[in-house]
Amino acid sequence: MDNKCLVILSGGQDSTTCLAIAKSKFKEVHAVTFNYGQRHLTEIESAIKIAEKLNLTSHEIIDLGQGILKGSSPLVSNNELGVYKSVNELPGGVEPTFVYGRNILFLTIAANRAAVMGINDIFIGVCEADYAGYFDCRLDFINVMSKALGEGVYGSPDAFKIHTPLMSLTKSESVILAKELLGDKFDSVMELTHTCYAGVKGGCGQCHACLIRDRGFKDAGMIDPIWKFRNAPVFS
Amino acid sequence: MDNKCLVILSGGQDSTTCLAIAKSKFKEVHAVTFNYGQRHLTEIESAIKIAEKLNLTSHEIIDLGQGILKGSSPLVSNNELGVYKSVNELPGGVEPTFVYGRNILFLTIAANRAAVMGINDIFIGVCEADYAGYFDCRLDFINVMSKALGEGVYGSPDAFKIHTPLMSLTKSESVILAKELLGDKFDSVMELTHTCYAGVKGGCGQCHACLIRDRGFKDAGMIDPIWKFRNAPVFS
Numbered sequence: 516m517d518n519k520c521l522v523i524l525s526g527g528q529d530s531t532t533c534l535a536i537a538k539s540k541f542k543e544v545h546a547v548t549f550n551y552g553q554r555h556l557t558e559i560e561s562a563i564k565i566a567e568k569l570n571l572t573s574h575e576i577i578d579l580g581q582g583i584l585k586g587s588s589p590l591v592s593n594n595e596l597g598v599y600k601s602v603n604e605l606p607g608g609v610e611p612t613f614v615y616g617r618n619i620l621f622l623t624i625a626a627n628r629a630a631v632m633g634i635n636d637i638f639i640g641v642c643e644a645d646y647a648g649y650f651d652c653r654l655d656f657i658n659v660m661s662k663a664l665g666e667g668v669y670g671s672p673d674a675f676k677i678h679t680p681l682m683s684l685t686k687s688e689s690v691i692l693a694k695e696l697l698g699d700k701f702d703s704v705m706e707l708t709h710t711c712y713a714g715v716k717g718g719c720g721q722c723h724a725c726l727i728r729d730r731g732f733k734d735a736g737m738i739d740p741i742w743k744f745r746n747a748p749v750f751s
Numbered sequence: 752m753d754n755k756c757l758v759i760l761s762g763g764q765d766s767t768t769c770l771a772i773a774k775s776k777f778k779e780v781h782a783v784t785f786n787y788g789q790r791h792l793t794e795i796e797s798a799i800k801i802a803e804k805l806n807l808t809s810h811e812i813i814d815l816g817q818g819i820l821k822g823s824s825p826l827v828s829n830n831e832l833g834v835y836k837s838v839n840e841l842p843g844g845v846e847p848t849f850v851y852g853r854n855i856l857f858l859t860i861a862a863n864r865a866a867v868m869g870i871n872d873i874f875i876g877v878c879e880a881d882y883a884g885y886f887d888c889r890l891d892f893i894n895v896m897s898k899a900l901g902e903g904v905y906g907s908p909d910a911f912k913i914h915t916p917l918m919s920l921t922k923s924e925s926v927i928l929a930k931e932l933l934g935d936k937f938d939s940v941m942e943l944t945h946t947c948y949a950g951v952k953g954g955c956g957q958c959h960a961c962l963i964r965d966r967g968f969k970d971a972g973m974i975d976p977i978w979k980f981r982n983a984p985v986f987s
Contacts, residue, residue: 577816577818577819578816578818578819579815579816579819580813580814580815580816580819582813582814583813583814583815583816583860584860584863585863585864585867586863586866586867614863615862615863615866615867615904616859616860616862616863616866616900616903616904618903619859619862619899619900619903619904620856620859620860620863623852623855623856623859624819624820624852624856626851626852626855627820627821627822627850627851627852627856628821630822630851630852631821631822631851650902650903650904650905650906651902651903651904653902653906655902655906655908656899656902656903656906659895659898659899659902659908660899660902660903662895662899663855663892663895663896663898663899664852664855666886666887666889666891666892666895666896667852667854667855667886667887667892667896668851668852668855668886668887669886670884670886670889670891670892672891672895
């Protein structure tokens, strides 16, 4: 088993699955969660509860300043969030929720903390399969960003290893993997995760993030424990 | 003349020289200055005055949150600053003032603002000649970081051009270039710049940054306008 690693934990389904994977491979698992002026603090509260539940070595909430990332994304502005009837209705191309540079920023600050703690392995739950035009979720980006961090922090392009274990998984494969790793804890951990862009406990069921998550659980033939908090029927 | 660009302006000598270069090449020059919890706000005040003096199209001070970068550098902690008698006494290797990921962070936020403003050209005043072991000042870093930003923001590695016009200049060459570009304004602009790590107006003359700046002006055979604020004799 390797020594120690750092996980970027948003409090969502993917980063929580990433955390479970990291816990299966590293003795010490540290996590960081970012407050970057996102509309909903629900996901930060989720991250705190998940970190406690999974007994991490350390968990830091890092306040990035409210205006640090600008743009028209509803995640960092007052613009309206897209609402859809089904996953087939999702627009192609770059989703309007894309925030320029968000994962670049997260990885940069994570590399700073990793360097301070003497950690070289960083986990991020990005996924190319469902990337919605978020360019900073793609493998090409991760590969070059890893080299940029190594060069910038240590003058060595291979100093950091950025682990992206979900990169090529579908959402249903990711759900199944989380179940395998978390076992009996699956429901009680997944119940704590927050995915919905609209900030609705249990999920609004109509935003991009909810539709993708719902489809993942349905395709896996599993019940999402957050559905019990949802008023609207999930299977239509 | 090209259209518009964004300059990372710290308020120091190098970023101010960079700004003068950018002004000679672009019609619209925008600037960003970062408050990242550095010990001295003097340099931010300098940046504001310089931006006004040089009549920039826009200038944004971005508050990055006080604990965003951690480390043992005296620039972001209460650790003691190194004080030296001469430039020959400066330690080799990585200076203790190095902040892990600082320029990575600055370029990331600059790319976010550039994307919002439809700008592809970003200037940063890094310099390999005097890099003091700051790995994020080297060309190898800039080249790979440029690709990371392009991939992460636009899915295209060449979307941004990071201009580093001081990269291979000595400090004295940089002083001479600033004089050529600023002409009559040279003294009144350079007088506003702040370089000293100790936050002393006119420079303490004993920190790494002061020693390098002093040597640059001496080698160029020029008088640094900030010297008039300094109590200690400069030429020893």
